[in-house]
Amino acid sequence: MAGTALVVERLPKLQSTFDTRTVNELVLMFKAGQLNLEPGFQRKSVWGWTDRRRLVQTLVEHCPVPSIFLYERHEDGSVIYDVIDGKQRIETILMFLAEGRFKQHWFNAKIDLGDGLKWWSWKDFSKSRPEICSALMTYKLPVVQVTGELSEIIDLFVKINSTGKSLTSGEKRNAKYNTSTLLKKAEILVRKYQPYLLGQKILSRSQLERMKGTELFSELLLSIESAGVINKKIAIDKAIGGEKINGNTLTRISKEFISTFNATKKMFGKDKKGDFFKTTRFHNTAEFYSLFMIVWNMRKEKLVLGDRKRNEAAMAMLRKLGAGVDELRDQLRKAQPAKANQRMFADYLLTVQGDTDSAATRKRRAEVLEPMLFPLFERKDTKRLFSSEQRRIIWNREEQHFCAGKNCPTPKKALGWEDVTIDHVLAWIKGGQTALKNAQILCRHCNSKKGGR
Numbered sequence: 001m002a003g004t005a006l007v008v009e010r011l012p013k014l015q016s017t018f019d020t021r022t023v024n025e026l027v028l029m030f031k032a033g034q035l036n037l038e039p040g041f042q043r044k045s046v047w048g049w050t051d052r053r054r055l056v057q058t059l060v061e062h063c064p065v066p067s068i069f070l071y072e073r074h075e076d077g078s079v080i081y082d083v084i085d086g087k088q089r090i091e092t093i094l095m096f097l098a099e100g101r102f103k104q105h106w107f108n109a110k111i112d113l114g115d116g117l118k119w120w121s122w123k124d125f126s127k128s129r130p131e132i133c134s135a136l137m138t139y140k141l142p143v144v145q146v147t148g149e150l151s152e153i154i155d156l157f158v159k160i161n162s163t164g165k166s167l168t169s170g171e172k173r174n175a176k177y178n179t180s181t182l183l184k185k186a187e188i189l190v191r192k193y194q195p196y197l198l199g200q201k202i203l204s205r206s207q208l209e210r211m212k213g214t215e216l217f218s219e220l221l222l223s224i225e226s227a228g229v230i231n232k233k234i235a236i237d238k239a240i241g242g243e244k245i246n247g248n249t250l251t252r253i254s255k256e257f258i259s260t261f262n263a264t265k266k267m268f269g270k271d272k273k274g275d276f277f278k279t280t281r282f283h284n285t286a287e288f289y290s291l292f293m294i295v296w297n298m299r300k301e302k303l304v305l306g307d308r309k310r311n312e313a314a315m316a317m318l319r320k321l322g323a324g325v326d327e328l329r330d331q332l333r334k335a336q337p338a339k340a341n342q343r344m345f346a347d348y349l350l351t352v353q354g355d356t357d358s359a360a361t362r363k364r365r366a367e368v369l370e371p372m373l374f375p376l377f378e379r380k381d382t383k384r385l386f387s388s389e390q391r392r393i394i395w396n397r398e399e400q401h402f403c404a405g406k407n408c409p410t411p412k413k414a415l416g417w418e419d420v421t422i423d424h425v426l427a428w429i430k431g432g433q434t435a436l437k438n439a440q441i442l443c444r445h446c447n448s449k450k451g452g453r
Contacts, residue, residue: 015147020140021068023059023093027137029081030094037090039071039082049107052092056109059139060132065089067142084146097122182245185254186217193261200277202288216285217257223293224253224260229362260296267295267311268318276315281322286356290365294373303377304431310376317372325349344368378431386422386434394422394439405446413443421447 021029029035058065068086072079083090094102096109108121113129125132190197190213197203203213223230225245245253268276268291277283282291298305305311324345328338338346351365386394395401401415423442426432427450442450 017145019143021143023139024137026090027099034081036080036082037087047088053109055089055092056096057111059136060111065141067144069144069146072145072147181250182218183214185250186214186221189217190214200275201283202277220292221253221257224256229293229359231359260299263299263305264292264295267305268315271312271315280319294369303379306430314373314376383434384428391422401441403443403446404440405442408446415443419443423447
């Protein structure tokens, strides 16, 4: 389609053609597979139903709308148009028209056609107001077609989307580094834990759609790789831009992430007052990050984290801390100074105000939390298996050798040397010591059934 070609200022390698496309032409491009609404640098859908209905009202009333920016490229002999700006508008049109995969998201809009405000769908227009259908399909939207280097297209995308519903830091990062293996792995993990993140109010659906989850999980993966807290504002871009994390490292830290996340869920689960994260201040991302890294550090230090009573004690202490911090904050808002017995609450409050995600602030937050939590949990014995000497001592100190298993199928059958296994009374995984006072004789059948019980 003919248009005027010129060079975009400050982006000398970008060639732009200004033109128009009717709604019908955009629909045909979508049906032909020429319109790519989800290029790697593009963000997810962020418009609500109010935004979408307002656009339909604008189109029906033939009021002007902003330009749509399309990146023209060639793929396998075909011309493809990646949507740089205007994704929300095009999606809204396709939803209202119930086209293709957007059919399930159809909606209606409240419009005044001269006889008062009424709800209208595309189907309603088709049945009783065909002239509206015709006018809508022939509506011309201003279009800017751009060609050039992909890196400059991405810069243009970030510049265009810096106003209105501005890009979040996660969306900007995804646009710039959309091929990053770290970001892709973080996105996979977000999808895995999305129900939990939503249920515990750690992230809202809107935050997940705007890539806050990917940003948080990238931070946690990098923190594991760095073996400690990182500065959010510096570390992610530096790591992703250099892409220094190789495949083996990414596999390792992903496994550690999953183990730590599952341990965090188990430790801070539900107590008498309900779901821990959902009912405390620790559901916000800054404080969730800190608890996650403390759990990771506990696992690294071989602490036993599976004991229910100890976990309940940890939750009780954190609830008390959270309530104290909330009370102090309310007190300070009323211009009432902190009291001497509120020192710990004041120290913690300083770490959740202002620059909450710097490495220094995160370390100060950990300095408050770790001394509270670490003493609650026992450390696993560094030696897991009983030695041959211990096995002989236990064998020779007993006159008869019967299995100590509660549900042993042959409890009265004397065991021979080859049939005896030496096992922990309190499971090693739960903090049981590999010592004679914590040893018992089991038959092979009962030992294999016992596991970590």
